[in-house]
Amino acid sequence: MPCVTDTASLPAGAGENLTHNVQPLLHEIRHALAKLLEDGDGTVIDLRSLPLAPGEEQKLLDELDQGEVTAQIQALGPTEIIETRYPGVWVVVHFNNDNEVVGKFIEVCHIPALLCSQQEDIREGLERLSHHLLEATT
């Protein structure tokens, strides 16, 4: 699976064609982080809805860098979740089964919702475990 912080694929000359959207995005993240701290409200930024020049997304990811947590989910293809060097700021990248990116988000929250076990899955897991134990005792 491609790594979201891989800089080896940067095209030569990248950085010349800038929209200058990286700095405003970092400010948006700063505001979102302050809001999270003050009233607990999270923010999600869809990176694919923004006009970014070649190399700018990588520049943003380089600025955010990698923090303490890296997680992978396998559900309808892999999902890579990385806490950046700013706690509370996460990079979430969804891939499909062919390892193509189908969604790329910056989530400003205590923990991305997708990492939490979901009620429906817990319920189903409980049923499976109960069934397994029942089978084992009979």
Next chain:
Amino acid sequence: MSKDETLGEALRQQGISRRGFLKFCAATASMMALPPSMVPAIAAALEKARRPSVIWLSFQECTGCTESLTRSHSPTVEGLIFDVISLDYHHTLQAASGTAAEAARETAIEENYGKYLLIVDGSIPTANPGYSTIAGVSNVDMLKEVAKGAAAIVAVGSCAAFGGIPHAHPNPTGAVSVSDLVKDKPIINVPGCPPIPVVISGVLLHYLTFGAIPELDSLSRPKAYYGQSIHDRCYRRPFYDKGLFAEGFDDEGAKKGWCLYKLGCKGPTTYNACATTKWNAGTSFPIESGHPCLGCSEPDFWDGGGFYKALSMPTEDISRTAVYAIGAGAAAGVALGALNRAKKAKATKAHEKVTINDLEKGN
């Protein structure tokens, strides 16, 4: 998945976890150009959604639109076809052929009358019905027959939406768009040559999620994707604002990635999502690859005066105009836009053909 089963039920039966479903919804929101805050609402709606019957009619077309959809990088393309919608008729994709295929279309109409979604790609010839027929039925007759029982129609591609290339001068087949023939049904135009695959999927998913057609612009295009010009969302826009333009495909300006306006870019008069959604798994879009936008999602783009001709060039020197635009702000931009539109309309009226000189950036 049966038609009575909800999508949520079907996905759980297939062993897809709630987590997987939420991921699907997050990608769907992104695809529908909706804010991520809408994900819970999308999840709630999709969970209860029942898959609609879809009939896809292909008329005078090159199959590029179907190619585009089936090469969609979204996680939903197989899901879209096999789970999310019931694609009851598509003569390119379906296994059945001949009488069996046509019987499938008739059955779908009968069983879902008033509720099915009709997707059309390709323009419809009116000069002579024999120019394009399916199973001996003319395109006009088949469109009218299937449209009667449709809940809504999606015209996929510039041919179905505006007549497209078959409609270009001198239009030998008398090609027209779906909206030229059908006046009593809601029509969503999804133009592009071809349209961006995730835009096609996104429009279908919007209908499925909300049970209604999305908000449309004056050309019946979904505003979520066609609400802003390529120019306004282009990463090269800052160079336009500074008056920095490539004058040739291999000059210093081109190498520095400057604005392609002088090379015939139709970005300022073209409304589409290419600059943000991009193509090929989000890799790039034509301008990012160094090529001017052709304006393929606009009516009559083929007769717009030449792809490489700076048709929209104002009579004033563009660098000077751009400097004034920076000084005068939006007013100058609006005036320039009006001038561009007037020139485009004039060229369209004159049905100017693309010549070899145009391809070589002749003046």
